[in-house]
Amino acid sequence: MADWHRFNVRGDGVELAAFSYGLPGETTPGKPVVLLVHGWPDSHHLWDLVAPQLAEHYRVYAYDTRGFGESDRPAQVAAYRLDTLAADMFAVARAVNSAGKTHIVAHDWGSVQAWETVTTEGADDAIASFTSVSGPNLDFLGEWARGKLANPTPSNIAQALSQVASSAYTAFFQVPVASDAFFRAFGSDKVWTEFLHFIEGTPRENATFGPTLRDDMINGLKLYRANIRGKLASPKPRPTRVPVLEIVNDHDIALRPAIYERTHTHAANLWRKRTTTGHWLPYTNPDYLATTAIEFIDAIENGASGTPNTIDRAHVTGPAGDLIGKxxxxxxxxxxxxxxxxxxxxxxxxxxxxxxxxxxxxxxxxxxxxxxxxxxxxxxxxxxxxxxxxxxxxxxxxxxxxxxxxxxxxxxxxxxxxxxxxxxxxxxxxxxxxxxxxxxxxxxxxxxxxxxxxxxxxxxxxxxxxxxxxxxxxxxxxxxxxxxxxxxxxxxxxxxxxxxxxxxxxxxxxxxxxxxxxxxxxxxxxxxxxxxxxxxxxxxxxxxxxxxxxxxxxxxxxxxxxxxxxxxxxxxxxxxxxxxxxxxxxxxxx
Structure with missing residues (x-):
């Protein structure tokens, strides 16, 4: 396991297990602060292969979101609403960087939570940048889906149906007894490792899970039940001024690239990189993710990317072509x-x-x-x-x-x-x-x-x-x-x-x-x-x-x-x- 050191942060009514990569005394004051946020069904161990590379440049922190890992696990589904999860994220960001702005790198449901955070009023006073991996803003997604259905051209219908097919599993996740029983039976480290290897070629040795994986799978289903139906049925998209980098994975098993096509209408400072990678980028391609995040964070901190033009070409100023960022x-x-x-x-x-x-x-x-x-x-x-x-x-x-x-x-x-x-x-x-x-x-x-x-x-x-x-x-x-x-x-x-x-x-x-x-x-x-x-x-x-x-x-x-x-x-x-x-x-x- 990576060199994580635990401390506690009081979130919105829960105790959150937070972690620094390396002892806090070993980090150099003045370096930018990066906060890593995992999704379902992971814990902070999702970042075991990414954090060491980021730590060469920044002060790196992560935390187990409520219901996962070593953090508290509220029993009520309502406790997992996105506004509450955003309050947790703000609390951790303040705890790790009380005097400055924090850079967020988030994956899957961690990215969904971070979108809620950066679109909250005043977020640009606390958040320096947001690198989004395989997790959309659910309000943006709902708006996109309604727009496709309101203009039912063959292309729009095809895109909507493609995303519906990719997201079909979420309907099963809404059924508590059946989905809970499924993961109770099959939610082992070995099964999940083989699933990731089969789906996108994740090296087996890269799949680093904590001891709570099966419980995280089951408890984490509350994220789906608390948020998806309401957000998609009645989206309320809000803008953000926080600089955002969307990493779009063409081979994402759950999310089709088309769903991100209107992000620029709400994100005033948007960059996008699109590659032939899969959903679990932190496991499958940790070096690429770390390099990309470093380039973006350096560009925001210094006004110039570490490697000339790699981030500059990814800047989205309007409706983005398929190859922007390439x-x-x-x-x-x-x-x-x-x-x-x-x-x-x-x-x-x-x-x-x-x-x-x-x-x-x-x-x-x-x-x-x-x-x-x-x-x-x-x-x-x-x-x-x-x-x-x-x-x-x-x-x-x-x-x-x-x-x-x-x-x-x-x-x-x-x-x-x-x-x-x-x-x-x-x-x-x-x-x-x-x-x-x-x-x-x-x-x-x-x-x-x-x-x-x-x-x-x-x-x-x-x-x-x-x-x-x-x-x-x-x-x-x-x-x-x-x-x-x-x-x-x-x-x-x-x-x-x-x-x-x-x-x-x-x-x-x-x-x-x-x-x-x-x-x-x-x-x-x-x-x-x-x-x-x-x-x-x-x-x-x-x-x-x-x-x-x-x-x-x-x-x-x-x-x-x-x-x-x-x-x-x-x-x-x-x-x-x-x-x-x-x-x-x-x-x-x-």
Whole structure:
């Protein structure tokens, strides 16, 4: 167990067991004070792996909320109303920091209680900041649900039903005899450890419970019975001026990300970080949670985040895009699909880091992205240089943080005879198209795995990867390598909740065709002009590919054929490969 030292605090009519991490005399006066608040069915031991990291920077305290752990356990359901729990939190905050403001980090029902606290009048005089993990404001949630039902569009109904399905267990929790008996039978440390491991991969050794777990499970059900029906039936949302960081977990078993979409209408100072993590973040990803909380608290204390821009990009000033708080890296961002993808990611609120061998082109894209109200930075990068790619990934991590999304888009075209191509042309093609993708995926993928908060890698393949052609043998080989590498990497990284997508466009008009080389062509310029003209007439623009890239990230798709001819070619090659082989004999420039 962690180095907790108990003392008592008088709450609203109950004795609360409070704890300092380390003896109070061991902490340095003047450091910011952080108060950790657990949810159901936990106790202060929820924070055993987070508190030591926070204690390197702050004076750290926690407490068992009423009904849990070593605190008093009122028998009446009414004793667990949120206004009473908020009074408890204020009492503990005053006890641990009577002369200053306290930073709150709270999870699950602890976060629900903290929302009640920070929306209480005068809260900004006592609370310096609030980091919310997997626990909404119930008044905000009730308002959100009523708004969806009042405007029953297919999207709104789908979002409401998704949350109803995720919250179905709360109906069972309202039934005292049945739910109490269930947890009396199955509420053991071993069962709960295996549940967390099965649901979201929580390392078994991270699940640190106190000796009161079964009793906490049963008694803590009073939180649900005292608050949910009343709050959702008659929400009374109140504003807060306390700075709030919402950590939104895409894989939260109980709470869908959509329910947070209107928080900004009540929280005047709101930041949001969204990752492919699960509900029990303090157990499953304690390092990520501690790092994120430290960055936010430092930003509030010092006016600047510990790691440049990681918190700055998460600031919510209006209706937030799906990717606000995320960092996206795009190679080949100076034109075509790379540029349009940068625009699409910026439109959704992501900070974008843009790389291209043509720095001026990347800077132009960055300027346009800044006009959309996001942070954007351009770098020169030759993806054929593996060492340069690794250095670039390290530079991004040091200056911007670990990327959440990486789009390995940079590529070139080489058409014509495989026999006529020079060795230099072949080396350059594979160094850029295949090795560049592998290098980018490896460098950024390692960082994502180390962080432990998921991510997504998008690799640009091509319909040529599964459409053989006598004139595209070398190009097709490079893209087929990208496709198979992406499928294999997806399998490797799945356990880390890192998605990998291979995007396979067909005939898309970009400057890749106007710059393509045609090995063995009698008149290369004329051939290039003819092919480029055909692509121009096809008029499938790169912004449409970018839209499919964003959709693939959202839905974590494995392989995405983009154009109609790519869709057809993908299926023909899978089910009628002989037809693909016959078609491969057709000359590209005919």
């Amino acid at each position: 960092l996206a890296v795009v190679t080949g961002a100076g034109s075509g699909i790379g540029r349009e993808t940068a625009y699409a990611l910026a439109d959704l609120g992501a900070e974008v880091v843009l790389a291209d061998i043509d720095l001026a082109a990347a800077e132009a894209t960055a300027t346009d992205c800044k006009g959309k109200g996001v942070l954007a930075t351009a770098y020169r990068l030759d993806v054929s240089n593996t060492g340069a790619v690794t250095e670039f990934a390290d530079q991004v991590r040091n200056l911007h943080g670990v990327a959440d999304i990486v789009v390995n888009n940079a590529g070139i075209a080489l058409a014509g005879s495989a026999l006529a191509a020079t060795d230099e042309q072949v080396d350059r093609l594979f160094d850029i198209n295949l090795r560049g993708v592998i290098s980018g995926s490896r460098a950024f993928g390692r960082q994502m795995v180390e962080r432990g908060a998921g991510g997504h890698i998008v690799n640009l393949a091509s319909a040529a990867a599964f459409t053989p052609s006598r004139d595209l043998g070398l190009y097709s080989s490079s893209k087929a390598g990208v496709l198979m590498f992406s499928e294999s990497l997806r399998a490797e990284l799945a356990e880390h909740k890192i998605g990998v997508t291979a995007i396979c466009p067909g005939i898309v008009h970009t400057n890749i065709t106007s710059n393509a080389q045609f090995a063995g062509a009698a008149d290369e310029d004329a051939t290039r002009e003819k092919v480029d003209g055909f692509y121009a007439k096809r008029n499938f623009t790169p912004d449409r590919v970018a839209a499919d890239i964003v959709a693939a990230i959202r839905k974590n798709k494995a392989v995405v054929p983009v154009t109609p001819e790519a869709e057809v070619g993908y299926r023909v090659y899978r089910f009628f490969p002989w037809a693909s082989r016959i078609g491969a004999r057709h000359k590209l420039a005919d």
